[in-house]
Amino acid sequence: xxxxxxxxxxREPIDPVRFLSNRSSGKMGYAIAAAAIEAxxxxxxxxxxVNLAPPATARLVSVITSDEMYDAVQAAVRDCDLLVMCAAxxxxxxxxxxxxxxxxxxxxxxxxxxxxxxxxxxxxxxxNFFVIGFAAETNDMEEHARAxxxxxxxxxxxxxxxxxxxxxxxxxxxxxTIFSRGGESEKISRASKKMIARQLVKIFCANAKKVLxxxx
Numbered sequence: 001x002x003x004x005x006x007x008x009x010x011r012e013p014i015d016p017v018r019f020l021s022n023r024s025s026g027k028m029g030y031a032i033a034a035a036a037i038e039a040x041x042x043x044x045x046x047x048x049x050v051n052l053a054p055p056a057t058a059r060l061v062s063v064i065t066s067d068e069m070y071d072a073v074q075a076a077v078r079d080c081d082l083l084v085m086c087a088a089x090x091x092x093x094x095x096x097x098x099x100x101x102x103x104x105x106x107x108x109x110x111x112x113x114x115x116x117x118x119x120x121x122x123x124x125x126x127x128n129f130f131v132i133g134f135a136a137e138t139n140d141m142e143e144h145a146r147a148x149x150x151x152x153x154x155x156x157x158x159x160x161x162x163x164x165x166x167x168x169x170x171x172x173x174x175x176x177t178i179f180s181r182g183g184e185s186e187k188i189s190r191a192s193k194k195m196i197a198r199q200l201v202k203i204f205c206a207n208a209k210k211v212l213x214x215x216x
Contacts, residue, residue, distance in 0.1 A: 003036045004076040005029055006087035008048035010066045015098035023169040024088035026050035031197035033058050039201055046072045066090045066116040073119050082130045082208050090116050120152040130208035135159040145179050156180050
């Protein structure tokens with residue numbers, strides 16, 4: 001199977017030296033890419049700025065902004081079987097980017113933000129590839145994940161609780177729950193991201209084959 005996997009954060013520029021971003025390290029997405037390659041699948045890895053070396057045989061597409069990731073995903077899904085949207089793509093970006101550094105002043109400063117393009121919602125409803133979204137939540141994880149599964153045009157949603165500092169963002173470990181369109185859910189208990197990635201790849205492939213029976 002051919003995987004397209006997104007990983008890491010995006011950066012939304014404010015001026016030439018500042019940007020909005022998040023704490024995503026890219027470790028989960030890179031672990032999924034490595035696990036997919038280990039299982040003899042082809043991988044296109046679309047990565048935001050991280051301090052990680054990609055798996056040797058992955059085709060790396062480096063991006064910085066949410067718009068760049070949007071364009072890279074739209075191009076890559078023209079020829080894939082599974083899209084794994086593990087990246088922490090910015091929800092908002094500055095309405096305007098200053099051409100020069102904004103100098104500090106002794107007064108309040110307001111930054112106008114506008115919604116970034118939603119990559120998952122932009123995907124066609126009728127498609128020949130399987131889509132997995134990721135939901136990093138700090139509260140009401142199941143409620144939020146199921147809502148995103150319904151509204152963001154996914155086949156599966158993988159959720160994790162990032163309020164626990166020992167798992168999730170920037171950690172070597174994770175614990176996730178996978179939600180499917182049919183209402184089913186499956187938990188993977190706390191383990192290294194490498195171990196979780198191997199389980200996720202198996203689950204993704206098994207469910208994709210059920211949906212994409214015409215391709216296999």
